[in-house]
Amino acid sequence: MPEGPSVRKFQLLTSPFVGQVVAKVGGSSRKISVNDLNALRLQDSQVHGKNLYLAFVAAEGPLGPTAEEETVLRREAASGASSPAQEGQEQVCTPQTHPQDEELQELQPSRPEVPDAAEGPGNWLRFHFGLFGSVRANEFSRAKKANKRGDWKDPVPRLVLHFESGGFLVFYNCRMHWCSSPRANPASDILSVEFHRGQALDALRAPIPICYTLLDQRYFSGLGNIIKNEILYLAKIHPLTQGSLLALSDLEHLLDYAIQFSFDWLYSKLHDKRLHLQIYQKKQCPLGHTVMKGTLGPSNSFKRLTWWCPRCQPAVLSGDRDLSPVTE
Ligand SMILES: [Zn+2]
Incomplete structure (x- = not known):
């Protein structure tokens, strides 16, 4: 399964879509009803360990600001004094970048803090990736070689999210389920x-x-x-x-x-x-x-x-420890 660095790259691919509304969905997943995602707004994207979490909320709320208005509000909040938004939120962890790597920080889109992440239960979709799991933005994965019958069959996405901007995200070889909050321990x-x-x-x-x-x-x-x-x-x-x-x-x-x-x-x-x-x-x-x-x-x-390597990595013995491998 993809390790932390891969999943962090997946998260970076999803970040530009935060704030956008899902216009159309597709995918083969039977674990969740993919159509439930229609017309929802992608509100947040986080990575914790080997899991990716996306938060969705209803796009139009009579009281809620639009995505654009919210972006403005967030910018204002970001440029002003420290926001009280984080208070009382458990386990909210913004994707972190290495402090020494400015290039990575540039690649990290200006993902806004989410002041209202504590929505009702079950609005986080958790992705756990299989061995060939991946996320793609604005492109589908293509077959790299023919299968045994000689067909060039492209991988079947579990989930496709088309956004109002025209862009789309594709998720392959992953398990998804709804949860109330990311299980995170940064x-x-x-x-x-x-x-x-x-x-x-x-x-x-x-x-x-x-x-x-x-x-x-x-x-x-x-x-x-x-x-x-x-x-x-x-x-x-x-x-x-x-x-x-x-x-x-x-x-x-x-x-x-x-x-x-x-x-x-x-x-x-x-x-x-x-x-x-x-x-x-x-x-x-x-x-x-x-x-x-x-x-x-x-x-x-x-x-x-x-x-x-038994020569570069010599065994450290503690008396009677047996360090012979258990080969299957
Ligand atoms: Zn060696």
């Missing part, structure tokens, strides 16, 4: 400026294999299997090393790599550049050593394919 979101290092370090120190902790979305939301493999290689840490056996400085480095790699990945996504991977799905590490592969994960949970 302190654990690896790409949020509110990401809490201390909390992350505490989690990494646990006496369990470090590769299990990294995929725990409670502490590292948005961090997925590719990021896990790459940062463990960069930090020269064996995936099954118990966090409690590592020096604090090693854990700090690992965290630095996690953040840096995630932002580099986001940057490359926004600039249509290929991300250069060191170890994920490789047979050799960059130094030419043979890479090992195993299916690793807690016994009661999901196991993921893991690649590591």
